[in-house]
Amino acid sequence: DAGVIQSPRHEVTEMGQEVTLRCKPISGHDYLFWYRQTMMRGLELLIYFNNNVPIDDSGMPEDRFSAKMPNASFSTLKIQPSEPRDSAVYFCASSLFLYGYTFGSGTRLTVV
Amino acid sequence: TQLLEQSPQFLSIQEGENLTVYCNSSSVFSSLQWYRQEPGEGPVLLVTVVTGGEVKKLKRLTFQFGDARKDSSLHITAAQPGDTGLYLCAGAASNFGNEKLTFGTGTRLTIIP
Numbered sequence: 306d307a308g309v310i311q312s313p314r315h316e317v318t319e320m321g322q323e324v325t326l327r328c329k330p331i332s333g334h335d336y337l338f339w340y341r342q343t344m345m346r347g348l349e350l351l352i353y354f355n356n357n358v359p360i361d362d363s364g365m366p367e368d369r370f371s372a373k374m375p376n377a378s379f380s381t382l383k384i385q386p387s388e389p390r391d392s393a394v395y396f397c398a399s400s401l402f403l404y405g406y407t408f409g410s411g412t413r414l415t416v417v
Numbered sequence: 418t419q420l421l422e423q424s425p426q427f428l429s430i431q432e433g434e435n436l437t438v439y440c441n442s443s444s445v446f447s448s449l450q451w452y453r454q455e456p457g458e459g460p461v462l463l464v465t466v467v468t469g470g471e472v473k474k475l476k477r478l479t480f481q482f483g484d485a486r487k488d489s490s491l492h493i494t495a496a497q498p499g500d501t502g503l504y505l506c507a508g509a510a511s512n513f514g515n516e517k518l519t520f521g522t523g524t525r526l527t528i529i530p
Contacts, residue, residue, distance in 0.1 A: 309459075338517070348460075348505065348520040361517060396459050405450050406518065408459025 311397050311409035318416055323385040326412045329378055330399030338406065339372055339382050340396040348396070354380065366391075387416045420444075421508055421521035429527040433495055438524040440489045440506035447509050449482055449489045450518065454503040496528045 310329040318324050330337050338353040352362040354374045362372070369388070374380040384391055394413050398406040421442045430436055440449070448467040452460035464473050466482035466489065473480045477500075479492040489506055503525050507518040 340520075347522050350517055350519075353517055398459070405452075405462035405465055406460075408461070410457070411459050 309397055309399050309407050309409035311395075311412050313412060314410065315413045316415070318387055318414070320388055320416055321386040322416075323383065324387045324391075324414060324416075326382040326395050326397075326414070328380045328382075328397030328409060330380070330397070331407055332378065334399035334401050334407070336400045336402070337374060337380050338398040338400075339380070340398065340408075342394045342396060342411070351382070384414075387414075389416045392416050421506055421519055423504075423506060423521040423524050425524060426522065427525050427527075429529060430496060431529050432497060435492065435494050436496055436526070437490055437492045438504055438526070440491075440521050442487050442508060444508070444510065445486050447486070449486070449509070450507045451480055451489070451491055452505045452507060454505060454523075455501075460503075460505055496526075498528045498530050501526060501528050 309331055312327045316324060335356050339351040340348050341351055342348045349364055351364045352372045353360055357374045357377055370384055372382045392415050394411045396408050396411045398408040400406045421440055424439045428436060448465055450465045451463045453463055454460040464475055464480045466473055466480055469482060469484045469486045471482045477494045481490050483489060493500055503523050505523050506521040509518050
């Protein structure tokens with residue numbers, strides 16, 4: 306298995322632009338998580354899905370953030386409009402019930 | 418909100434030395450996991466502990482879950498440069514399965530050759 310695949314690896318965008326981050330989880334995993342990591346705040350859970358259904362989005366900072374999981378093999382995290390304070394590394398992770406998470410390599414987002 | 422405090426925040430030691438890092442919370446967790454993260458990559462799972470008092474060994478790494486399931490420690494014997502990285506503990510509050518993990522603040526470990 307290729308693991309959790311995220312794209313792009315790096316994204317630089319201007320303030321106000323829409324940004325879409327993509328994730329392909331490990332086949333057969335039933336949970337998918339979106340995290341954001343910064344030096345100041347560490348790893349923060351944004352949202353997670355179980356069997357493609359959003360379970361907890363309480364970590365989503367504000368309405369500018371949205372996430373979808375249209376099928377078991379694909380998820381997106383969208384920021385519209387983006388702001389400089391959204392600059393961070395965004396991780397997607399997937400897991401199977403009761404087992405540890407497998408993280409992707411992350412997307413480093415820079416909003417200028 | 419469960420908080421996991423890790424200490425020390427930064428640790429730099431010579432190759433061959435032993436070290437212990439700690440993960441503490443006021444909350445009880447059904448299980449606790451340790452991850453290591455290298456620059457430019459996502460965290461990688463090292464171990465999961467589920468029983469209070471449980472000790473697990475992974476080569477030179479020894480993990481312990483506190484009796485009350487509120488804290489954990491990671492001990493590394495004879496540290497090597499390859500052990501360098503960010504060590505994260507993560508606790509699961511749910512008794513029903515995976516659910517969401519709360520990650521600790523992290524310990525950034527540097528092993529000097």
